[in-house]
Amino acid sequence: MATAPGLLISAPSSGTGKTTVMLGLLRALAEDGLTVQPFKSGPDYIDPAFHRAAARRPAFNIDTWAMPKSLIGGISEQSQGADIIVAEGSMGLYDGVATRGETGFGSSAETALKMGWPVVLVIDVGGQAQSAAATALGFKAYNPNLPFAGVILNRCASARHERLARLGMDQAGISVLGVLPRRGDLTLPERHLGLIQAVEHPDLEQAIQGYAAFLRAHVDLNAIKAAARAGPTTTGALPKPPAQRIALAQDAAFSFTYPHILTGWRNAGAEILPFSPLADTPPATDADLVWLPGGYPELHAGRLAANTAYLNGLRRHARSKPVHGECGGYMALGEALIDKEGTRHQMAGLLGLVTSYEKRKFHLGYRQATLQAPMPGFGQGARLRGHEFHYSTILEEPDAPLALVGDADGNPVPETGSIRGHTTGTFFHLIAEASA
Structure with missing residues (x-):
């Protein structure tokens, strides 16, 4: 089955704001009339409920360490009827396990490669300017086979800060798809396992609407859509029930x-x-x-x-x-x-x-x-x-x-x-x- 074009939102590490970017992007694209299929790379079982609320469509995990090829194919088929796929990575882009004696097994980068999705890297530029370009360039060059769409610069302090950060990205040949000003209210409540559950959020719908408006004002949605690429044709099967x-x-x-x-x-x-x-x-x-x-x-x-x-x-x-x-x-x-x-x-x-x-x-x-x-x-x-x-x-x-x-x-x-x-x-x- 041919799949919709997709991309993967990732970051150099946890805590850079990629989940709020993800939720805002899902809702903004849906508001533009697109049917958006969300996925989560890795084993996180909290984020998909937030994704579902933002996209108004069920979200699924794709896990290249835990899932056989047939299951990944069956999950990919759940994107049937979608106009665009947006996936969220886990931890840092290349963080995975070392089961094969190599780094990155089960990583978000491996998911992007397997699914053919270009990576949008969310970089927290707080405390740096042109130096952020070295980070982006390193992530792009670390695996030359990985499709790389560009960056969204998060927590930018001022117009001058943005100009300097953009200058570095231009010099490195990195596309800037958006620049998000620093805002303390763009965070999700957490507890010891990470985010609270979506059902516990005091006003999740209002929060998602705010993220979408923020993304729409500061991210080039047309460039995001243009960056998405279709992956390989997939088939497979989902798990069978243990009882009737x-x-x-x-x-x-x-x-x-x-x-x-x-x-x-x-x-x-x-x-x-x-x-x-x-x-x-x-x-x-x-x-x-x-x-x-x-x-x-x-x-x-x-x-x-x-x-x-x-x-x-x-x-x-x-x-x-x-x-x-x-x-x-x-x-x-x-x-x-x-x-x-x-x-x-x-x-x-x-x-x-x-x-x-x-x-x-x-x-x-x-x-x-x-x-x-x-x-x-x-x-x-x-x-x-x-x-x-x-x-x-x-x-x-x-x-x-x-x-x-x-x-x-x-x-x-x-x-x-x-x-x-x-x-x-x-x-x-x-x-x-x-x-x-």
Whole structure:
């Protein structure tokens, strides 16, 4: 299937403003009457919800480390009917893992190369002027095969500052696609895992409208459109559902599910039955599977522990049918969760896991797992790829291990997941089956 022309918004590092640029650009192009397809490079599971709100079209992750070619092809097909594709990178443009003994595997640059999207580099020029051109030139020259559209200069302090920065870019032969003045209000609220969830933003629509107006005033949208290029023809398939009727926890405590997974389930005819543990709603009694995704259960542990209708429904289901949890969902299936104040909250008790946020420990990175027992949708021996990101400390994980788990380089990690009866859980968020 031929794809729409696209480009990728990236930066030298995190914190340069590329997400606000991305959201403003998505909405500005949509306001111009274009159907805009957003993508996110890498494993981030928060940004796609913001992208969806800005473009008014579902956003998807593309991950060149975790996803086989067939899955990337299936995700690419979701751009059918779009006029333009805009993707957002993760971290710095060339930041990736070193699994192949080289830098950049799984990086935004690799995504851009694979998809044929020219890169727009967002550079924070605060504290520098012509020197920013050396940064841009280095990023352009680091991989001469990477299509490079130009730069957007962010946090420019004055007309003189802009003139000097442009002078450097002209000398380096770098196209300047926009210059954004410094504005302190163009930031998104954050918490310890990064951005807050889109559903928690106090006025997301107003914020996106402001970003779009700001981008429209300071970026050459026609030059952006002209820079987009179509990638190769792609075909593929999305993940198959692990059951026909899937009760899916969906609320502020449980919201981190990759869009390509849910779309694959729905496209294959599975029925997604949302329920809210925070609203004390039990899973549907006729569901074949209960799935608790990641999220922020630690922020709502007291409410979850007190919601007996939800807990009793979950326990009743687990007596005879499968229940699976990822990260925050895994914690909620455990025996107890200790919040940052040291208060112990009783969880579902379907697994023996006890986690603590009083004793914080940072867990971040890709995960590859070989299942030692079946879990919903996958048999024993299946090889899975996913991503782990949380700050909880494991105090007890007494059940049988679900998988042999390693990092991106194959080094073992202690978070093996658990299985007890019909209940399974993992700390990693599933992205794909490695052999799919």
